[in-house]
Amino acid sequence: MLDGAVKIPKLSPMEARIHREIIGKVKSITLSRTSTGKYFASILCEDAKGAPEKPDVIDADKITGCDLGLTHFLIRSDGRKQANPRYLIRASQNLRRKQKALSRKVKSSKNRTKARLIVARCHEKVGNSRADFQHKLSRALIDENQAVIVETLxxxxxLKNQRLARHINDAGWQGFVTKLEYKAIDAGKHLVKLDQWYASSKKCHRCGHKEIAMPLGKRFWQCPACQMEHDRDINAALNIKQQGCI
Known part of the structure; x- marks a missing residue:
């Protein structure tokens, strides 16, 4: 490593924007190229520091259950809801215009190459916006809590549901859980992932009554056993928290 540059064997030093201090011994450097022609260097370092130990005793107020959805991206067990930014859906009209322009270009022409780059930059912007949103939200969850409990989707x-497939891909739930996972390990916090078959939406968090069916359009329901009115998503988040604490 050099100041403001990366040195690869058999190549001259390459200018680089190093956004954080390199600590420890550099073990490997992996170069990658995006579809827009940008190059990135992923640097693996050995700093001889182990992951911090996770606390054995957890404050009950520092545990949160998280339900992932489409109307709201994240619903916490304390009732807070995080709106779904829908980056791909919001950019769909712009993408459609640029993809139509690309389809009209002559194959193998310079204009087609330019149009392809324009479309790739739009997709890259959507991906970067989604990643930025998920990084900030996952960092806030890990910093505020000692244990985070999430469902496994x-x-x-x-994705077999054709009406929702595009919205599910746009949400990127799996990428969000992955970010939560490695941030939790790095911070010495607990991340609990529930079994994918756990029916969090159908169960009353107060009395435990379980409904036979719960269609997606049913956002509010009343428990026939204890008569409690439920917000579907908040009830699911509370069930996730209770199940993760067992």
């Missing part, structure tokens, strides 16, 4: 099955 089988997105491959959910």
């Amino acid at each position: 089988k997105t491959s099955n959910m």
Whole structure:
């Protein structure tokens, strides 16, 4: 490593924007190239520091259950809801215009190459915006809590629903849980992932009554056993928290 540059064997030093201090011994450097022609260097370092130990005793107020959804991206067990930014849906009209322009270009022409780069930059902007949102939200969750409990979603099955497939891909739940996971390990916090078959939405968090069916359009329901009115998503988040604490 050099100041403001990366040195690869058999190549001259390459200018680089190093956004954080390199600590420890550099073990490897992996170079990658995006579809827009940008190059990134992923640097693996050995700093001889182990992951911090997770606390054995957890404050009950520092535990949160998280339900992931489409109307709201994240619903916490304390009732707070995080709106779903829908980056791809919001950019769809702009993307459609640029993709139509690309389809009209002559194949193998310079204009087609330019149009392809324009479309790739739009997709890259959507991906960067989504990643930035998920990084900030996952960092806030890990910093505010000692334990975070999330559901495990089988997105491959959910994508079979053609009406929701695009919205599910746009949400990127799996990427968000992955970010939560490595941030929790790095901070010495607990991350609990529930079984994918746990029916968090159908169960009353107060009395434990379980409904036979719960269609997606049913956002509020009343428990026939204890007569409690439920917000579907908040009830699911409370069930996730209770199940994760067992």
